[in-house]
Amino acid sequence: MANRERLIQTLTDLIRIDSPTGEEDEIDQEVSSRLAALGFEIYHDSFKNIIAKLSGDGEPLLLSAHIDTVEPGRGIRPVLDGDVLRSDGTTILGGDC
Incomplete structure (x- = not known):
């Protein structure tokens, strides 16, 4: 069974990493590291x-x-608003929620 808090934390951790097209090295390293750990x-x-x-x-x-x-x-700052994850309004969210 999925752990809601862990899933939200993982998603928000990844969303906070700047990853514009052509500059994905940091997010690539984080995702690869997490998958390798699994x-x-x-x-x-x-x-x-x-x-x-x-x-x-x-x-x-x-x-x-x-x-x-x-x-x-x-500089995305995700906001958990009840059951909705959204941006703070100054950026895109950066995650398909």
């Missing part, structure tokens, strides 16, 4: 995409997402 094998292709593989016996599963953001996306 046991994933991490690879990067020639386009700097993160490819994370976790071996197992179940059906294969593919997830695809992007880690860059558009402007204004620097």
Whole structure:
């Protein structure tokens, strides 16, 4: 079962990392590090995409997402407003919630 507080903390931690297109090194390192800590094998292709593989016996599963953001996306301050995660109004949110 998912832990709501942990999921919110993880998402807000990632949202706070500036990651405009072409400047994804810090978010790439953070995502790769978190996946590696969970046991994933991490690879990067020639386009700097993160490819994370976790071996197992179940059906294969593919997830695809992007880690860059558009402007204004620097200094994002996410706000949890009840059950809604939003920006403080000065930037985009930077996460698809």
